[in-house]
Amino acid sequence: MKLRKVSAIVILIVAVVLVATAVGSVHIPLMEVLGILTSKMPGLSAFVHRDWSKAREVIVLNVRLPRVLLALVVGGGLSVSGVLFQGSLRNPLADPFIIGVSAGASLGAATGLLFFIPQGLVGIGALPLFAFVGAMLATWTVSRLGKQRGRLEPTSLILAGVAVSAVLTAIVSLLMVLRIQNLQDVYIWLMGSLSGRGWQHLAVATPYVAIGVVLALWLAKDLNVYLLGEEAAHSLGIDVQRLQSLVLIIGSLVAAACVSVSGVIGFVGLMVPHALRLIVGAEHRRLILHSIWVGAVFLLVTDTLARTALSPTELPVGIITACVGGPFFIFLMKRGSGYYGR
Amino acid sequence: MVDKIRLEGVSYSYERESVLKNINLRLQPSRFYGIVGPNGAGKSTLLKLMDAYLKPQQGIVFLNDRSLATYSLSDLAREIAMVPQHSHYFPFTVEEMVLLGRTPFYTRLGKPSEADLEIAKEVMEVTGIRHLAHRLVSDLSGGERQRATLARAFAQRTGVLLLDEPTTHLDLEYQINTCRLLKDRVEEGVTVVAVLHDLNLVASFCDHVFVLDKGNLITEGVPTKVFTPDLIEEVFHVSIARLHHPVSGRPIIVP
Numbered sequence: 001m002k003l004r005k006v007s008a009i010v011i012l013i014v015a016v017v018l019v020a021t022a023v024g025s026v027h028i029p030l031m032e033v034l035g036i037l038t039s040k041m042p043g044l045s046a047f048v049h050r051d052w053s054k055a056r057e058v059i060v061l062n063v064r065l066p067r068v069l070l071a072l073v074v075g076g077g078l079s080v081s082g083v084l085f086q087g088s089l090r091n092p093l094a095d096p097f098i099i100g101v102s103a104g105a106s107l108g109a110a111t112g113l114l115f116f117i118p119q120g121l122v123g124i125g126a127l128p129l130f131a132f133v134g135a136m137l138a139t140w141t142v143s144r145l146g147k148q149r150g151r152l153e154p155t156s157l158i159l160a161g162v163a164v165s166a167v168l169t170a171i172v173s174l175l176m177v178l179r180i181q182n183l184q185d186v187y188i189w190l191m192g193s194l195s196g197r198g199w200q201h202l203a204v205a206t207p208y209v210a211i212g213v214v215l216a217l218w219l220a221k222d223l224n225v226y227l228l229g230e231e232a233a234h235s236l237g238i239d240v241q242r243l244q245s246l247v248l249i250i251g252s253l254v255a256a257a258c259v260s261v262s263g264v265i266g267f268v269g270l271m272v273p274h275a276l277r278l279i280v281g282a283e284h285r286r287l288i289l290h291s292i293w294v295g296a297v298f299l300l301v302t303d304t305l306a307r308t309a310l311s312p313t314e315l316p317v318g319i320i321t322a323c324v325g326g327p328f329f330i331f332l333m334k335r336g337s338g339y340y341g342r
Numbered sequence: 343m344v345d346k347i348r349l350e351g352v353s354y355s356y357e358r359e360s361v362l363k364n365i366n367l368r369l370q371p372s373r374f375y376g377i378v379g380p381n382g383a384g385k386s387t388l389l390k391l392m393d394a395y396l397k398p399q400q401g402i403v404f405l406n407d408r409s410l411a412t413y414s415l416s417d418l419a420r421e422i423a424m425v426p427q428h429s430h431y432f433p434f435t436v437e438e439m440v441l442l443g444r445t446p447f448y449t450r451l452g453k454p455s456e457a458d459l460e461i462a463k464e465v466m467e468v469t470g471i472r473h474l475a476h477r478l479v480s481d482l483s484g485g486e487r488q489r490a491t492l493a494r495a496f497a498q499r500t501g502v503l504l505l506d507e508p509t510t511h512l513d514l515e516y517q518i519n520t521c522r523l524l525k526d527r528v529e530e531g532v533t534v535v536a537v538l539h540d541l542n543l544v545a546s547f548c549d550h551v552f553v554l555d556k557g558n559l560i561t562e563g564v565p566t567k568v569f570t571p572d573l574i575e576e577v578f579h580v581s582i583a584r585l586h587h588p589v590s591g592r593p594i595i596v597p
Contacts, residue, residue: 149356218451221445221451224442225442227430227432228429228430228439229426231395231428232424232425232429234394234395235393235395235418235423235424235504236445237415237418237419238415277433281438282432282433282434
């Protein structure tokens with residue numbers, strides 16, 4: 001990407017972050033947000049004139065900023081994970097949850113919320129761990145089942161993912177029917193939300209997403225070749241089996257980390273990479289780089305809408321991602337140039 | 343002369359079903375080889391064994407007198423290019439797709455060099471798709487895609503070119519064009535091996551043909567000698583008439 005493009009993107013992200021931090025049930029003027037943020041930067045704090053209340057500082061630094069940053073991380077992470085799954089399964093309908101990550105995370109979270117957290121066995125802070133373990137167990141099971149003659153086979157993987165997800169989702173429903181207390185917590189978690197997330201959630205998800213992005217870029221060239229098909233990729237020097245396993249592991253780790261802190265936020269991981277592919281093409285390095293910032297900004301904007309549209313009531317962000325993303329996606333599809341895999 | 347590729351006692355089976363039985367053959371540089379046989383004869387499997395996509399359960403495949411198993415995948419990619427039967431087409435531009443053929447020659451985080459771009463231009467010129475360079479492969483016609491796929495394989499600049507039914511789904515003009523392009527590679531010293539269904543194309547273009555049936559190598563040799571009515575009837579279960587081309591004298595097979 002050219003320097004001018006990169007600077008434009010960075011300016012856009014900073015602007016969206018500032019606006020998103022300013023708006024909410026308590027409106028904080030942009031200049032004040034800027035003041036609060038710069039007052040925390042080493043070397044710059046001396047230049048800031050403090051004339052805001054402590055309460056507003058707490059809102060900006062402890063409530064809104066971590067949530068805003070988490071939206072960026074989760075949005076970027078889900079999009080990159082979507083690129084990896086669509087690429088490695090060569091399927092435009094693949095999303096980060098196609099091989100059971102969301103169903104596994106849901107069962108993990110539901111188990112935690114229904115059995116462990118009410119009993120005080122663990123704190124609510126352990127919830128991401130439950131979701132993460134659930135997600136990884138489900139992915140592991142699906143990838144074992146998706147092997148045919150010792151090779152990972154995209155179609156069997158997808159079918160195994162559907163079957164395992166169906167069973168796990170049914171178990172979650174069963175648990176919800178049998179244990180009514182904490183039902184609302186489970187329900188809200190299942191719909192996906194960034195509400196009430198703080199710095200500790202950011203600390204859980206960020207390392208996985210960061211490492212995932214670096215590895216995804218590292219594998220970008222191989223993924224390009226892999227799009228030609230397995231035999232062609234082999235003849236261009238790619239160890240197809242190794243690539244598939246690596247990509248599934250990386251994609252699942254990133255998706256699981258995102259889901260564990262935000263619940264199941266649909267549509268971002270499916271739509272952002274797919275839409276971008278129609279705009280910037282299938283070349284993976286470009287696709288991954290654009291997916292990171294577009295996914296990040298998309299989720300931040302939709303999450304901001306989710307908490308301000310019907311303020312003080314908060315909508316689950318998944319409702320907004322689908323309402324905004326769906327029509328846009330249909331528009332791109334109907335425009336029709338270069339449709340994936342035709 | 344050193345064989346470019348040599349198979350010694352090669353057998354392959356999927357699960358328990360034996361697909362190729364004790365195949366011995368030798369391929370020389372600068373020759374155009376055809377592989378023919380009915381469906382299920384083991385033609386594609388034979389090709390996949392030659393580029394190590396499949397590994398034989400018995401026997402050894404040699405490349406340049408060295409066992410194929412001792413080559414790394416990236417070394418193999420500089421020696422053998424493969425045009426598979428089925429290709430996937432994604433929204434790459436034609437130029438991007440052709441440049442994928444150069445990926446074995448630059449590093450993971452690197453970019454195609456000037457020389458790579460030059461080679462891409464050259465092979466697009468040769469295959470007649472230079473004017474399509476910035477079009478998306480997914481928007482092209484079947485014949486244009488096939489030429490882009492060929493260009494991608496040519497861009498690898500390998501000494502061996504394997505092709506699995508490169509002319510299927512193409513109209514007559516493109517079939518002939520494809521074979522002419524392959525013949526040009528042969529003139530440059532490349533060993534070309536193609537699975538072909540059209541015996542007349544084989545008779546017109548190939549220097550040597552291998553006839554497979556039920557996993558066995560039935561016979562091999564110059565197409566004019568090999569394609570006798572008796573052999574065709576035995577292998578393909580159809581009776582044919584054999585005419586001679588009025589100009590070239592090559593055999594023409596008519597059912």
